Amino acid sequence: MNALEVSGLTVRYGPVVAVDGLSLVAPSHSMVALLGANGAGKTSTLRAISALERGRSGTLRLYGEDVTRLKAHELVARGLVHVPERRRVFSTMTVRENLELGGYRYYRQSSELRRQFEATLDLFPRLRERLTQTAGMLSGGEQQMLAIGRALMSKPKVLMLDEPSLGLGPQIIQTIYKTLQAISAQGTTVLLVEQNAHLALRVASHVYVLRAGHLVAEGPPSEFSQEATLAQAYLGSDET
Amino acid sequence: MAFLTGQIVAGLLVGAFYAMIALGYSMVYGIMRLINFAHGDLYMVGAFLGFSLFGIAGASSGNSMLMSAGIMVLVMCLVGLLGVAIERVAYRPLRRAPLLSVMITALGMSLILENGVLVTPGWGSLYLVFPASLSSRSLTLLGYQLTLGQLELAIIAVVLMAALYLFVQTTMTGKAMRAIAIDKDASALMGINVDVVIAITFFMGAALAGIAGVLGGMYYGQINYLMGFDLGLKAFTAAVLGGIGNIPGAVLGGFLLGVLESIGGGYLGSEWASVFSFSILILLLVVRPTGILGEKLGARM
């Protein structure tokens, strides 16, 4: 069964076509990577899937159900959760408040909220020590942990992450990728957007490559294991 | 010295009005980066609704506390709903529009409310005498003579503003409001229904302006369809003074402006009071545009 199925996704910003007829699927329990260079349209794709972009067309299915017309907050309630590019934590609010907001759909179920809260803090123990600090005071790595933790608060079935490694040191990237693998192993379907292909190829079960809004390659990560194939997919073969 | 204390107490009373209106300005600005020029007119509409309801109830003596309270709550709900309706029809369609379009719409909304009241049968005269007044029993506080009604007014204002502050700080909806003020898209990704929370924000700001209108009618004794304009500008000044977008700032700014104006007016003559407060606004915009509790005045202003 496909957890997520996108077909014919097109995203426009006025005259600019950022994504052109993209189709991709994320089978249930898989970890799928969407790769591409700067400006390839990765963020636009995720934002359009999350119903944050207006100029979009195409269809979106979640576990077979057509959810194209749902609004952003309704998709979250269906279990499709998006960790945005550059983390976007609520910087003047405390770590605890950020996590509570992540669990907004459970705010009338305090026992559920508490359970998710504890589970999230068990996954990211560093956040536990910083609950009363404002999110803006955290290091970049901690903010990324908070952004992921906040998303986990709503018990996602499908988790989309936009460049979780952006601007972080190798040590913290290791930690975050280990956690992503753990989240995936627990049964959450993951759609991972990365510019750093080497990272994504290590963890993904299937890879899509986007260039200038078009899908130019896809396959299991083994097909991209050679430097040359990857460079070709990223940069195009028609270079002179 | 007694003169000065007197001016301060009087200033705090007027400041309570400014603060109640400034809160609505500030909350709406915080969440939408919109200066809702129609906000002062919601105060005016509140006063007129209070006028009619007190008229129907025939409470000229004003001795029935329960009925006054009932009327105030009803006006809060009605004006709150009016605020929600205004957001829905006038502002929501423009949420991604350029700032200038939104500002013009807000000014238009203000004119619609003012002229709407002017053409309403029973409301359309230049001045109306408010049918209810605050208790005039006098008492002495800190050596200053004031009336029970003035004290009641101050207490109602402070209790409502404290309740609002607690709501925004502690409830999940309040946290959602603060989150939306920081980042709308990220808030939607938390599963927050941004439209609903913005509507609640408008409701609360408008309800506060509405009850301030009833209290204003009772305090000043007469109402007129332009009464929201002047007060709206003062409240806007107060919001900027305290740091717009910031709730404690709006309250602080309201009381501070009330007191400064009262002292300034007391020494220079009351006809100078408004000149005084707008001079403060201009001075502030030059010296410290972020206000006292300073959040940045967004680039959209």
Ligand SMILES: Nc1ncnc2c1ncn2[C@@H]1O[C@H](COP(=O)(O)OP(=O)(O)OP(=O)(O)O)[C@@H](O)[C@H]1O
């Ligand atoms: N709000 C916008 N308005 C206009 N053009 C936009 C907007 N957002 C993105 N674009 C354009 O759409 C294209 C795709 O951008 P997008 O951010 O989706 O790329 P990306 O793959 O996420 O890049 P990066 O790796 O740098 O994050 C780019 O050409 C970009 O300039």
Ligand SMILES: [Mg+2]
């Ligand atoms: Mg991007």
